[in-house]
Amino acid sequence: MFLLDAPLTGRRQVAHEMFVLSIRAPEIAASVRAGQFANLGWSGGPLLRRPFSIYRSEGEHIEVVLKAVGVGTAQLLAMEVGDRISCLGPLGQGFDFSRGAKEVVLISGGLGVAPMPLAAREARAAGMQVTWVHGARTATELCAESAGDRVIWVTDDGSRGAKGTAVSAAPEADLILACGPNRMLAAVAERWPEAQVAVETYMGCGTGVCLGCAVPLRRGGFDRACKEGPVYRAADIDWRVLPAHLSYAATA
Amino acid sequence: MSVAIGDLRLRSPVLAASGTFGYGTEVPLLERRALGAMVSKGIFLRAREGTAPPRIAETPSGMLNAIGLQGPGAEALVRDYAPQWSEWDFPVLVNINGESAAEYGELAARLDGVPGIAGFEINISCPNVEQGGLYFGNDPRAAAAVTEAVRKRTRLPVWVKLTPMVSDIGVIARAVESAGADALCAVNTFVGMSFDLNAYKPRLSFRTGGLSGPAIRPLAVHLAHQAARAVQIPVIGIGGITRTDDALEFLVAGCAAVQVGTATFVNPNAIAEVHDGITAFLGARGFTSLADLPRYLPRD
Numbered sequence: 001m002f003l004l005d006a007p008l009t010g011r012r013q014v015a016h017e018m019f020v021l022s023i024r025a026p027e028i029a030a031s032v033r034a035g036q037f038a039n040l041g042w043s044g045g046p047l048l049r050r051p052f053s054i055y056r057s058e059g060e061h062i063e064v065v066l067k068a069v070g071v072g073t074a075q076l077l078a079m080e081v082g083d084r085i086s087c088l089g090p091l092g093q094g095f096d097f098s099r100g101a102k103e104v105v106l107i108s109g110g111l112g113v114a115p116m117p118l119a120a121r122e123a124r125a126a127g128m129q130v131t132w133v134h135g136a137r138t139a140t141e142l143c144a145e146s147a148g149d150r151v152i153w154v155t156d157d158g159s160r161g162a163k164g165t166a167v168s169a170a171p172e173a174d175l176i177l178a179c180g181p182n183r184m185l186a187a188v189a190e191r192w193p194e195a196q197v198a199v200e201t202y203m204g205c206g207t208g209v210c211l212g213c214a215v216p217l218r219r220g221g222f223d224r225a226c227k228e229g230p231v232y233r234a235a236d237i238d239w240r241v242l243p244a245h246l247s248y249a250a251t252a
Numbered sequence: 253m254s255v256a257i258g259d260l261r262l263r264s265p266v267l268a269a270s271g272t273f274g275y276g277t278e279v280p281l282l283e284r285r286a287l288g289a290m291v292s293k294g295i296f297l298r299a300r301e302g303t304a305p306p307r308i309a310e311t312p313s314g315m316l317n318a319i320g321l322q323g324p325g326a327e328a329l330v331r332d333y334a335p336q337w338s339e340w341d342f343p344v345l346v347n348i349n350g351e352s353a354a355e356y357g358e359l360a361a362r363l364d365g366v367p368g369i370a371g372f373e374i375n376i377s378c379p380n381v382e383q384g385g386l387y388f389g390n391d392p393r394a395a396a397a398v399t400e401a402v403r404k405r406t407r408l409p410v411w412v413k414l415t416p417m418v419s420d421i422g423v424i425a426r427a428v429e430s431a432g433a434d435a436l437c438a439v440n441t442f443v444g445m446s447f448d449l450n451a452y453k454p455r456l457s458f459r460t461g462g463l464s465g466p467a468i469r470p471l472a473v474h475l476a477h478q479a480a481r482a483v484q485i486p487v488i489g490i491g492g493i494t495r496t497d498d499a500l501e502f503l504v505a506g507c508a509a510v511q512v513g514t515a516t517f518v519n520p521n522a523i524a525e526v527h528d529g530i531t532a533f534l535g536a537r538g539f540t541s542l543a544d545l546p547r548y549l550p551r552d
Contacts, residue, residue, distance in 0.1 A: 003521070041519075047313055047466070048310050048315060048517065049517075088520070202305070202307070202308050202309070204308050204317070205517035207278060207520065208274065208278045209279055210271070210272065210308065210319070211302065211319045212308035213305075213307075214303075214304070214305045214307050214319075214322075222305075222322065227278075241305070243305055243306055247448045247451060
């Protein structure tokens, strides 16, 4: 884990209101695994850091993908190249590719693209065939970037690719990885209890101390999305207790 | 820059606040030389699961939390953490909780004498189950009863963490001082609430939560000052300290030391930065020790 004062090095738009930020954070870029995240803070920002899955890492740079959902993300998107971002990471446990699958299906909904480019890269490095089922509500909300051997585009309204949900459009595979709204992940858990899912929670510290990012477990009790997670075996989560979606305050 | 809190000598006046430093094994990257002491995450005699999410909500310059004192219970604390603490070069105090005065006493007795445990911080912001859920910390008799129950079961330092949710903190401060507290910690979080305007419900599943962070600092400085004026024992200031000047305000207001809490979530090195800042301030002003820092404590 590293704490870096890192410069913003670039921004590009990948969908309606969805952007990728590049940050020069060499130590994090060199050590991050797919599914892990960084907790970002900046001068003049809100009190708490904001957690983001690492979208890609290339050389000395990491990338994160975001939309302006609250005051913090709006400030991040208003930053200029060269502005400093305090990056704490990599944090959490990433996806597990060690079980010898031959093919993997990545299922993303909306901003759930966040861990997928790294997941595709690691899966291919582990010798897997990668299919990415890439879903969003509409074509304009669908992240334009993809990776893997095959991409299945899906939209709720059929404006691009198949009409329906990413979960219903996904083929069977030895290994299923998913990220998206918790409601979508609950549907993944119904169909593939063994899937690995990256959940979204409110988060305080990101390092396992505050116990704010509690994830309810089927066997009882809670653990921490930032430490034991954010990737879980789908069947391990008590989806009735995990908040179905997060609601961001406009002022914080 | 050492400081004495009763019989306990600390190498630094900057301490880690309960609930923001876990059991001391989690916070990464902190330069521990700066740490005067650590107060552990609050613990009950028995393990507790904690509350359902959402447990935290950010508010302007602050955060609400309702973790529900999730913890492993006394036996696991003794088995898993105390042995590590006994190797560390700073003291660890355990933040203790209970549903009755007797339970606090029982917990103190179980932990007393365990190597690695240097003292206790009593969290009196718990509901008293035997008295219909009224908070110990709101009632001078209940607060004193808890303090006495713990005092009788240990010779280790006993600190009492005061709740700000009272009409006169001086009354509670004097009550627990008389009951044998060695020091006071002022203050715990303020009870607050925030609403989700999409769901038309509270943002926390527990409905209310404890407010911490810079938002509470002037309120906390005031209460710590009032407590310090009310008693002879040391007061340790807590509430929204994120940088050096914040800590110095508590010290000038009459506190002997400070605890840094929520700031550690944001900046894992906050404690070291505050510590170094105080040292630099004292040097720049020509003070040779923390005791030379002027304290504003009119005794009227």
